Amino acid sequence: MSGDGAEAVFLSAIALTDFRNYAQLSLKLDRRPVVLVGENGAGKTNLIEAVSLLSPGRGLRRATYEALARLGGTGGWTVSAVVQGPDGPVRIGTGLDPAPADGGPATRSRRIRIDGEEERSSEALARHLGVLWLTPAMDGLFTGPPGDRRRFLDRLVLAIDAGHGQRVSAYERALAQRNRLIEDYNADRRWLDAIETQIAELGTAIAAARRELVGCLAELAPEADDLFPAAELSLEGEIEGWVGEMSAVAAEDAFRARLAEGRARDRAAGRTLTGPHRSDLTVVHSAKGMPASRASTGEQKALLIGLVLAHARLVARLTRRTPLLLMDEVAAHLDTRRRAGLFARIAALGTQAWMTGTDAALFEAIGDEAQHFAVDDGRVRPLRPA
Numbered sequence: 001m002s003g004d005g006a007e008a009v010f011l012s013a014i015a016l017t018d019f020r021n022y023a024q025l026s027l028k029l030d031r032r033p034v035v036l037v038g039e040n041g042a043g044k045t046n047l048i049e050a051v052s053l054l055s056p057g058r059g060l061r062r063a064t065y066e067a068l069a070r071l072g073g074t075g076g077w078t079v080s081a082v083v084q085g086p087d088g089p090v091r092i093g094t095g096l097d098p099a100p101a102d103g104g105p106a107t108r109s110r111r112i113r114i115d116g117e118e119e120r121s122s123e124a125l126a127r128h129l130g131v132l133w134l135t136p137a138m139d140g141l142f143t144g145p146p147g148d149r150r151r152f153l154d155r156l157v158l159a160i161d162a163g164h165g166q167r168v169s170a171y172e173r174a175l176a177q178r179n180r181l182i183e184d185y186n187a188d189r190r191w192l193d194a195i196e197t198q199i200a201e202l203g204t205a206i207a208a209a210r211r212e213l214v215g216c217l218a219e220l221a222p223e224a225d226d227l228f229p230a231a232e233l234s235l236e237g238e239i240e241g242w243v244g245e246m247s248a249v250a251a252e253d254a255f256r257a258r259l260a261e262g263r264a265r266d267r268a269a270g271r272t273l274t275g276p277h278r279s280d281l282t283v284v285h286s287a288k289g290m291p292a293s294r295a296s297t298g299e300q301k302a303l304l305i306g307l308v309l310a311h312a313r314l315v316a317r318l319t320r321r322t323p324l325l326l327m328d329e330v331a332a333h334l335d336t337r338r339r340a341g342l343f344a345r346i347a348a349l350g351t352q353a354w355m356t357g358t359d360a361a362l363f364e365a366i367g368d369e370a371q372h373f374a375v376d377d378g379r380v381r382p383l384r385p386a
């Protein structure tokens with residue numbers, strides 16, 4: 001059990017075929033954090049990307065499923081793992097079938113298997129495993145475009161509400177349909193009304209789920225210190241504001257009315273100007289009362305780590321299971337004190353954190369509290385006895 005009363009969930013085995021630079025990999029693991037050390041291009045990120053695909057969505061690089069297939073392979077790939085948790089061992093897997101010889105359809109969907117049974121949706125994976133991550137690509141989160149922060153936020157929501165991903169995709173599809181319809185002066189008004197009703201329903205649900213997540217994170221007893229300072233989050237968005245002020249039904253009605261009255265304006269703009277697809281997440285360094293976007297590079301990294309650790313605690317508390325935490329090249333950016341602090345936080349969470357780095361010395365301080373592996377050209381071997 002972790003400090004948050006969650007049961008430990010971890011991978012006891014993982015196997016890959018034809019995934020990125022791995023022709024074949026089969027790895028046995030125990031419950032401890034996993035350290036992957038290797039040179040640039042060895043396959044460290046590829047391996048944690050494989051782990052990230054054991055959750056709903058497109059994984060930590062948001063790659064297309066075709067791009068994951070090993071060059072020179074069959075065009076297909078598989079990732080499977082044994083999850084140990086309160087339900088006992090569960091074998092979960094995902095993959096893409098080999099490309100058909102005739103070229104076949106351009107986009108193929110990935111398969112999901114749980115204990116040998118085919119599942120229709122990747123949401124099923126979330127019943128057994130939660131996977132969170134922090135990658136170098138997220139370094140510019142506070143200064144980058146709002147779209148990146150929305151995606152980050154929606155990923156945080158997805159970890160506690162598996163239906164959120166489908167909701168966001170359906171909303172985006174409906175928006176694209178509305179944008180096409182408002183351009184067409186001959187479009188059927190009833191059809192447009194129906195699409196806007198759908199947008200209002202989905203958009204209000206998205207805004208409410210985001211608001212709830214931000215509220216839950218704020219309620220967590222602060223565990224922040226000078227190593228990983230606390231971040232204050234707030235949502236900037238009309239619909240997110242409404243769901244805080246009125247009932248969901250009233251917010252939905254207000255959103256639908258706003259869409260209907262905004263048709264001419266949106267036609268002129270060529271896009272829908274109201275809705276949670278326009279919201280932003282504001283992050284403030286609590287102790288300094290300073291917007292995260294104005295913090296130093298190191299401060300931003302520490303804030304982001306603090307945020308991801310707080311989220312991991314929240315997921316553990318709400319799902320009663322520890323999520324896996326994938327941290328790509330995190331240790332390299334931290335000074336010795338912060339690195340030790342990170343390892344201590346991971347130990348307190350009781351999570352099987354996967355950490356990568358190019359230098360084994362970065363992981364000296366975690367010692368035998370982790371299992372260490374060397375990654376070299378798509379091969380992985382244990383670095384020290386368990």
Ligand SMILES: Nc1ncnc2c1ncn2[C@@H]1O[C@H](COP(=O)(O)OP(=O)(O)OP(=O)(O)O)[C@@H](O)[C@H]1O
Pocket residue numbers: 019020021022038039040041042043044045046047067068069070071358
């Ligand atoms: N579909 C693919 N087929 C074969 N090789 C691939 C495929 N996709 C990526 N690679 C290769 O996999 C290698 C390892 O990439 P990865 O990102 O895992 O490296 P890394 O160990 O994390 O390195 P770094 O320390 O530089 O981040 C790269 O050389 C990349 O070109």
